[in-house]
Amino acid sequence: MQSFTLKEGFVRALKGKEVDKVPVCSVTQTATVEMMEVTGAKWPQAHYDPEKMATLAIAGHKLAGLEGIRFPFCTTVIAQTLGCKIDEGNIDTHPYQLSFPCADVKDVKNINVPENLCESERISTVLKAAEIVRTRVGEDVPVIAGMIGPAAVAFYLAGAQNYLMWCIQHPDVLQELMEIGTEVCVEYSNALFEHGVDAVNISDSEAGPDLFPVPMFESMVLPQYRKLTSRLHGLSVLHICGDATEILDHMAVSGFNGLSIEEKVNARYAKHMIGDRACLIGNVSPTMALLSKSSEFVKKEAKQCIEDGVGILAPGCGIEPHTSLENLQAFVAARDEYYQGKVQ
Template identity: 35%
Template sequence: MNAKKRILSALNGGRVDRIPAWLPVVPVTVSMMEISRAPWPGSHSDAEQMARLAAMPCELAGLPTATVPFCLSLEAEALGCQLDWGTINRTPSVKKPCATKPDRFDVPGNLLERGRIMTALEAIVILQENLGDKIVINAKVTGPFTIAGHVFGVGNFLSWIKTNPEFVHEAMSRTIDVTKELARAFLAHGADVVSVSDPTSSGDLLSGKYYEEFVFPYHKDVAASIKAPTTLHICGYTKELLPHIRHTGFDGFSFEEKVDVLTAKKLLGDDISLIGNISPVATMLQGTPEKITAEALQCMRNGIDLLSSGCTLSPLTPVENIRALVRAAEEYQLPDGPEERLLEFGRGLAAGRAS
């Protein structure tokens, strides 16, 4: 089974010969930028540089994926928000929202022609032509809740949950079109997987009740609209959200180490593949290859389906640490003996009983 088939099968809940290492989040580093001559912030706006840098995790660390774009501001820029373009080790971010209320905001009819969207689409084409037969070409789109925070200002938008809940739904009914349109465009240009990143819907900011009311219906709509393997990534503590995320329809859920794998497995069951959840800072950035190996083995023993960092890697992460993650996945053997199979069966039974 080649790397690409292994990842796609694991995402779809199918048979694999081993657990794959795969990051649906951004895995590029400053050293990769230097080697590829495609540093930030320039490579955010140049398709050839973007594609060249996106290929580096595979070329230098053996990670069988290429992910573009590298930031969460692609959609916000196209919608009219002002950006801080960041630095070589910091991604662009929204500096100024573009609207104050939902009735003063409309999605432009020429969305795909605005900002850097065509740059990202062209990078997908380049990656598919050069690497598409070997690795997964992963397109990262921003989720509708996070886009709404960018458009209206995060503090302002979140305050509407209590003061003007109808504003939240009106805003989401518009920003969801951005997520869906961009996902369709990425697939049309050759992406294999669409990874929806919606960090503002984190359990650190929303209760499970608020997620169910204001985010879940839109995540379910997005997942249903994407005719390809899909993942959802939400940062922070997401335990209260998991019973709802289980029923969104995404193929995989990427989560941080704030939720342990056994708990996630119990709450998500077999309805969605688990992706994670090695700490991107304490382990991937600051840890040794030996620490990464130990934590990766524990993650896989506990039932992770695709081994990954729990969130986007720091651009200062040592490449050797990414190699250690890949090696851990390559060397881990799936349960084979009677005792191992019984333990795995027990975990599956517990997961199946979770409601």
């Protein structure tokens, strides 16, 4: 089989086409403290400065060998743009939320979506970083941008307590918040594509069975996903943390090209459920393997994921900031060793 560039392999895998080897990258958070120290691009500045964001994002490719470049590094870009107050965190702590605009159901009517959404400070920073990344790495490396999804937008705006209560008491209010999230995700995603991004990763763990009632997923969340994906001008991935086993079949018909699963989901079973309807992505544990175990353990887990049928080898969720470069390099090497073993 012919050899493909990293971007060609990634795009072909997402589209369900044959590749010479499974791509190995991360569609979720990639930055580590070690990368920050080497590059000088550190949190929290790298969340808000496009040059530093681009430099730190590229480090995952240049230093660890990941076959894709993914940014930004937190989930607060849309939340802050829609009025949530954020603590910027520090070198090994993600930015986190300090306020929730929807303290009451009546507050939903007061949510302010900026008229020029993509000119807002946080989103424009990511768009500028996208341009810088594309200029620096050229056209042969895939560029992936992440954001929260419709259910996560509702969660960030309402807060955990309201989100859980309104699932039962005021599903119409949650629906309205999700619709706001869908519109924002569509506009933001398409702007990213225009600025050189190849795929967007929509992280929407708040729609997963760990938080959201499974019977309501089909009626409330799935229509938002279909509306979102039908309007995107590029490739898309859905990431849901936790045990998403119960909604795998619904995820497979959501319109996303790729489905990113955590290690709580059995990858072999997920592949059986999803089939060829989407590219399965995952699912080496970022904490119980990449962060805390030996390189040999990481390699064993990675090779098993490929054997189980993933179309793109990736961590099951965001890489922990204190993960070693040695383990990330072993993660990439495992893919090569897997195919070398097959040849032998």
